[in-house]
Amino acid sequence: MQHPTDQDLFSCIDEAIRTVLSVDDAPIEPTTTLVGNLGAESIDFLDISCEIEKHFNVEVDFRKLFKKRQAATASAAPDISVQDLVEYVRDLCVNVPA
């Protein structure tokens, strides 16, 4: 199975975020943060993970991603950028058994 490119991943994640958070006009860049810039809440993360799972058949665990960001930034309340999410989903897709 061919792994999705970063562009594929970004397009899909962009669509998932726009669907869940109803952001039609706001620009979504790799540096856009889900909480700080887009106001996502806990239930939105679950919703976004399900939308991504529908496309790539991988289970996105935001809890792990937040912990990863927490360790990397040493911040008590880390935020996740779209690029962080793209990289995380890319890693998940690479590890999916063919």
Add this chain to the structure above:
Amino acid sequence: MSRLQWAHALTPSSPEPRESVYEIYDGHFRVPRTAVFDEPDEEIVELPDGRAYRSLSRAGLLLVAAGLPASTVLAPLVQTDPFSVGIYCAIENGPNDYACAKSMSDTPPDEFANVYKALRSPKYYFKMLANVPPSQLGIFLGVMGPLYTYTHSRLACRQALEQAECDLEAGTVRAALVCGAFALDDPLLAMRSRLAASDAQTLSEAAACVVLTANGARSDWSCLPGRASSYSFGIVTDLVTLASRSLTDAAPHRPGLVLVH
């Protein structure tokens, strides 16, 4: 008797009742003599937060559409003390998940979990909860007082009014937002409401909202007008009747009173 400060009711403008045909079950599910809003769900109301579209049922959207304009009378109270306003709601959300159920019907057991997950969103569950629409309305209005939701198909409005009356009398709240909504998107709920109405009545979608404040005496809401109308609005019939009657009796000191078709 509590003072009715403001009222708002939404009813469809289509004059002629028509049969509601539900595509699920291949169009065999039909409910006669109905009146529905022509607008699709996403056009019923412009929500202050677009994310709520994914978690509000059609009845929920109608409720918010009827209740949002109440901010004109509630804003001064909410700004002073958001806990001084309560919400008392009559609404019932059906499961409204027939499309998913139909898609699932031929799914092999070992694929069931994955297909089910793919067909639904985690927020879909919220559409089935009766207390989500009034909670969302409360968030939009900034109301933080008590919240009651009643789902009895015939008595919910009176229960809401009684509880509001009780809280106003006890001084728990200074204003009560009594609201309700009824939609026909769920075929089983529509059919049950159709059977509860008389044959001559048109079963109509509707939403209504009234704002009550205390005036020192207790109201007897059991003397609301009867149901001998040409329309049945399901669970919200009593409240639509009350709001509509208030418009008819509108006095100059109630300038906010409107009935929107």
